[in-house]
Amino acid sequence: MLNSEIINEEDYVLVIGHRNPDVDSIVSSILVRNILRNMGVKSDFAIMEDDYIKKSNFKNIDKYIKDEPLVLKEEDIPNYKFLLVDHNDVNQSIKDVNLVTGCIDHHILTCSFASYYKDLGSCSLVVYDLFNEIYNFNKYEKKLIYYSFLSDTNYGRSSRYSDEDRKLIEELGFDTNYDKYFEKYFVETKVDIENFEKSGYKDININGVLFKSTYINVKGTMGIDDYKKFVKNNDKNFIGLWFDFEKRKSHCFIKLNESFYENEFNFIASRAMDVIPYVETLIKV
Ligand SMILES: [Mn+2]
CATH class of the missing domain: 3.90.1640.10 (inorganic pyrophosphatase (n-terminal core))
Structure with a gap:
């Protein structure tokens, strides 16, 4: 260590x-x-x-x-x-x-x-x-x-x-x-532009390709279209994750070069273990 x-x-x-x-x-x-x-x-x-x-x-x-x-x-x-x-x-x-x-x-x-x-x-x-x-x-x-x-x-x-x-x-x-x-402790992310840009923000390097990434933790999908648009119109590569704790679903929005991709997991996905491997497959194509 x-x-x-x-x-x-x-x-x-x-x-x-x-x-x-x-x-x-x-x-x-x-x-x-x-x-x-x-x-x-x-x-x-x-x-x-x-x-x-x-x-x-x-x-x-x-x-x-x-x-x-x-x-x-x-x-x-x-x-x-x-x-x-x-x-x-x-x-x-x-x-x-x-x-x-x-x-x-x-x-x-x-x-x-x-x-x-x-x-x-x-x-x-x-x-x-x-x-x-x-x-x-x-x-x-x-x-x-x-x-x-x-x-x-x-x-x-x-x-x-x-x-x-x-x-x-x-x-x-x-x-x-x-x-x-x-x-008792779970706090929903407020659905607004500030959190689209900052909630859980990380710079992620996937096989040399740089992404910005944020996530939204909420019960439901109210406002999800705004977040999707935010990712789609981003001028940088972007990984946006919408976690719906009501249905226990994860919606992934990916901006890569000029393309936009979306994917869903029927569980609360891990950015490191589920989402990044998925984005790797997009980069390889
Ligand atoms: Mn950790």
């Missing part, structure tokens, strides 16, 4: 998730920061200036997160060494592979630096699974893992959710019937 040729105990490591961080990016950063400190490595977790977690699918998540990040200015990035969590493409954060000392992720690896990958529902679960035997996760950390897992798997509804996830959640001592948490 850590490249021991680059990192030693005197070093100071900044843990960072992807830009426009979601709950999983923040929680994974906090956990890894705590684990590094426990190992005697000086560490903080960082968030880019103007990038603090604003919107998520988890009601009032900022109330549960007690840790303060180091707020990082763009021009200060070269002064640090970074450990990436919840992403492994530097274009989604610090833009410079030479500053990376390691990486922990649950998205398929596309990087060449030292990294640890496991196919679990959240990066926080990967961190738990990896360090559980050498680090004592406290109650607060466990709760954050559960919340970030609920958020990243859309309350266990994502196609990514697996038996292995369930076993780890049980081991952590939490409920594996997620429906009541969905009722």
Whole structure:
């Protein structure tokens, strides 16, 4: 996970998730920061200036997160060494592979630096699974893992959710019937142009082709035509995902070069595991 040729105990490591961080990016950063400190490595977790977690699918998540990040200015990035969590493409954060000392992720690896990958529902679960035997996760950390897992798997509804996830959640001592948490914490995305542009925003590189991507989490399809138009008329390559939690369907709108494609999944699809492989088939044609 850590490249021991680059990192030693005197070093100071900044843990960072992807830009426009979601709950999983923040929680994974906090956990890894705590684990590094426990190992005697000086560490903080960082968030880019103007990038603090604003919107998520988890009601009032900022109330549960007690840790303060180091707020990082763009021009200060070269002064640090970074450990990436919840992403492994530097274009989604610090833009410079030479500053990376390691990486922990649950998205398929596309990087060449030292990294640890496991196919679990959240990066926080990967961190738990990896360090559980050498680090004592406290109650607060466990709760954050559960919340970030609920958020990243859309309350266990994502196609990514697996038996292995369930076993780890049980081991952590939490409920594996997620429906009541969905009722209590799920927040619908407001259907407006700002969210079309920003909700869940990520830059995604698929075999060298660059896409912008957002998603809308709602119950139903009210406003879906506006979102479809937004993607269709985008002047950049774009992956737009509309998740309908009422019918448990995913509508994918893809703008690639001058063409527009759409596809449907009869479940809550995973951007990493279902949608990107589909877009790969479009690129190959
Ligand atoms: Mn994640």
